[in-house]
Amino acid sequence: MSESAHASATHGQPGHGEGETRRDFLALAATAFAGAGAACALWPFIDSMNPAADTLALSTTDVDISPIAEGMRITVKWRGKPVFIDHRNKEQIDQARSVNLSELPDPAKDEDRAQKAEWLVMVGVCTHLGCIPNGQKQGEPRGDFGGWFCPCHGSHYDTSGRIRRGPAPRNLDVPPYKFTTDTTVSIG
Amino acid sequence: MSTSSNPATGAPKKNGIVEWIDYRLPIFTFMNHELREYPTPKNLNYWWNFGSLAGIVLVVMILSGIFLAMNYTAHVDHAFVSVERIMRDVNYGWLIRYIHMNGASMFFLVVYIHIFRGLYYGSYKPPRELLWWLGLVILILMMATAFLGYVLPWGQMSFWGATVITNLFSAIPLVGEPIVTWLWGGFSVDNPTLNRFFSLHYLLPFVIVGVVMLHLVALHTHGSNNPLGIDTKKNPKDSIPFHPYYTVKDMFGLGVFLVIYAAFVFFAPNFFGEPVNYVPANPLQTPSEIVPEWYLLPFYAILRSIPDKLAGVIAMFGAIFILFLLPWLDSSKVRSATFRPIYKQLFWIFLVDCIVLGWAGAQHPEGAPLLIGRLATAYYFLHFIVLLPLVSKFEKPRALPESISTPVLKTEKA
Ligand code: HEM
Numbered sequence: 001m002s003e004s005a006h007a008s009a010t011h012g013q014p015g016h017g018e019g020e021t022r023r024d025f026l027a028l029a030a031t032a033f034a035g036a037g038a039a040c041a042l043w044p045f046i047d048s049m050n051p052a053a054d055t056l057a058l059s060t061t062d063v064d065i066s067p068i069a070e071g072m073r074i075t076v077k078w079r080g081k082p083v084f085i086d087h088r089n090k091e092q093i094d095q096a097r098s099v100n101l102s103e104l105p106d107p108a109k110d111e112d113r114a115q116k117a118e119w120l121v122m123v124g125v126c127t128h129l130g131c132i133p134n135g136q137k138q139g140e141p142r143g144d145f146g147g148w149f150c151p152c153h154g155s156h157y158d159t160s161g162r163i164r165r166g167p168a169p170r171n172l173d174v175p176p177y178k179f180t181t182d183t184t185v186s187i188g
Numbered sequence: 189m190s191t192s193s194n195p196a197t198g199a200p201k202k203n204g205i206v207e208w209i210d211y212r213l214p215i216f217t218f219m220n221h222e223l224r225e226y227p228t229p230k231n232l233n234y235w236w237n238f239g240s241l242a243g244i245v246l247v248v249m250i251l252s253g254i255f256l257a258m259n260y261t262a263h264v265d266h267a268f269v270s271v272e273r274i275m276r277d278v279n280y281g282w283l284i285r286y287i288h289m290n291g292a293s294m295f296f297l298v299v300y301i302h303i304f305r306g307l308y309y310g311s312y313k314p315p316r317e318l319l320w321w322l323g324l325v326i327l328i329l330m331m332a333t334a335f336l337g338y339v340l341p342w343g344q345m346s347f348w349g350a351t352v353i354t355n356l357f358s359a360i361p362l363v364g365e366p367i368v369t370w371l372w373g374g375f376s377v378d379n380p381t382l383n384r385f386f387s388l389h390y391l392l393p394f395v396i397v398g399v400v401m402l403h404l405v406a407l408h409t410h411g412s413n414n415p416l417g418i419d420t421k422k423n424p425k426d427s428i429p430f431h432p433y434y435t436v437k438d439m440f441g442l443g444v445f446l447v448i449y450a451a452f453v454f455f456a457p458n459f460f461g462e463p464v465n466y467v468p469a470n471p472l473q474t475p476s477e478i479v480p481e482w483y484l485l486p487f488y489a490i491l492r493s494i495p496d497k498l499a500g501v502i503a504m505f506g507a508i509f510i511l512f513l514l515p516w517l518d519s520s521k522v523r524s525a526t527f528r529p530i531y532k533q534l535f536w537i538f539l540v541d542c543i544v545l546g547w548a549g550a551q552h553p554e555g556a557p558l559l560i561g562r563l564a565t566a567y568y569f570l571h572f573i574v575l576l577p578l579v580s581k582f583e584k585p586r587a588l589p590e591s592i593s594t595p596v597l598k599t600e601k602a
Pocket residue numbers: 246249250251252253254255256257260271285288289292295330333334335337338339340341389390392393394396
């Protein structure tokens with residue numbers, strides 16, 4: 001029975017060369033169909049490893065900035081990462097704004113990095129390999145540019161959080177944030 | 189399985205890399221031998237689909253389980269909530285959990301059909317006794333795995349199921365109580381219990397994979413049994429290569445199976461479940477009724493039908509262990525029930541008996557259901573200890589065909 005079915009499949013179709021039978025077509029089509037189905041079935045499993053709804057819901061943090069005196073820096077947690085909030089003094093702002101942009105590895109104007117000149121809000125994660133730069137606490141090294149210094153591989157950031165020297169490729173990231181009142185900043 | 193093959197001979201195409209590897213580590217020869225050429229009786233019916241189905245469900249259980257474990261927390265304060273988070277917040281978490289939950293029921297359904305197939309066609313008889321034993325070991329490991337898994341969501345049924353099942357061991361004289369304390373890691377089912385249950389629930393499926401491998405080695409040593417129950421090695425015309433004949437048939441069966449499985453996952457995901465298990469575990473309040481999952485009900489019925497604690501536990505475990513003795517309790521040389529007029533009837537009565545036990549296990553153990561459960565329990569053991577040995581001695585089997593081809597060739601000539 002199967003002998004004759006095979007014979008007709010091979011010889012019954014003129015114009016098809018050796019090995020190009022209806023059976024081959026069916027096998028290919030079925031395999032492609034099963035493959036596509038398997039790929040679709042895989043997606044829910046892959047997607048389940050993305051942030052879950054409750055994790056995404058954690059993604060705004062409100063901070064009361066009224067207790068932060070001029071010259072003080074604090075760290076808050078946003079999406080599990082440290083966010084630096086720096087209440088800069090006049091000297092630090094002037095320093096950040098007087099730099100010639102051509103001197104910077106990752107040129108950016110301080111005006112574009114701080115919505116209000118005296119408040120600098122940045123993700124406190126070194127853009128090299130993810131360490132937390134020093135400089136938040138009194139007495140910690142702030143590097144050669146008065147901003148932050150990453151102890152892991154020696155990246156120096158300035159008072160605008162821009163990379164000045166060392167292996168980090170980019171300035172410290174500025175997260176999305178807005179001042180919801182004069183004394184509250186909402187990050188995320 | 190290599191898909192590139194010479195269409196004329198079915199032999200794998202020569203491929204430099206494949207040959208280089210195969211010369212040093214003959215995995216391609218091995219797979220070709222076991223999954224393509226493997227000579228298979230040409231008369232297998234659809235009851236022979238359930239072995240490969242069980243294997244596929246095992247893979248589905250392990251995959252879905254691994255993804256559940258990424259979001260599950262094995263701590264009494266967080267377990268229930270973490271499962272609810274899987275259901276509500278994790279992307280497609282509901283799907284993965286329903287695949288896992290219903291997969292357990294599908295796994296048992298498939299494996300029970302697989303076992304009854306073996307009972308009908310005498311697949312436990314020489315030379316397949318160890319193959320049968322390995323299958324029973326898989327069944328026991330599956331029951332343990334499913335029980336442990338059922339505890340993890342830490343609902344009311346999880347907690348009280350765990351309490352009741354672990355307390356079975358307290359029936360053991362003298363050392364019973366210390367054993368139960370040891371199982372619990374404390375003085376009741378509590379956080380240490382949940383932690384070790386999760387650890388073991390993760391481990392056992394991989395042990396099952398190992399035993400399945402041995403099961404397959406034993407299978408391929410003497411080849412598959414078949415609906416006629418005769419040896420097919422003698423006549424080369426009785427065998428066909430596994431690929432493409434049975435790969436295609438298995439894939440078709442898989443398609444049908446997946447439709448049924450998906451129907452439960454998407455349209456009746458809690459059909460097999462107990463609503464009380466969506467109530468968080470409360471160690472101070474037992475739910476009004478404790479029932480195990482359906483696949484354990486026959487054994488539960490046997491446990492409850494015996495009024496003595498120790499004897500009940502022995503009978504329950506004995507109901508499984510007696511299956512190990514089956515190759516010797518049934519001494520008939522004829523495998524397939526097709527040629528055993530009396531055994532064939534016993535088979536169907538036994539199947540009904542198991543269903544009755546399952547029904548009895550779900551009822552309140554009093555009045556008529558209790559009596560019916562007791563009778564069914566008695567018959568269960570009567571079947572194995574008395575009826576089978578007698579029937580296999582005195583039954584006169586019908587004449588067996590020489591080979592699978594013989595009856596076919598005869599009709600062709602006629
Ligand atoms: C032989 C294969 C397996 C069987 C029969 C099985 C059975 C079960 C059962 C019956 C449940 C309870 C379902 C519920 O009511 O929610 C469960 C839960 C669970 N299983 Fe498995 N399982 C298997 C393999 C695995 C594997 C390999 C893992 C991986 C680590 C795993 C991880 C889990 C987790 C985390 C839960 C708790 C979440 C939940 O309840 O949905 N399982 N399992």
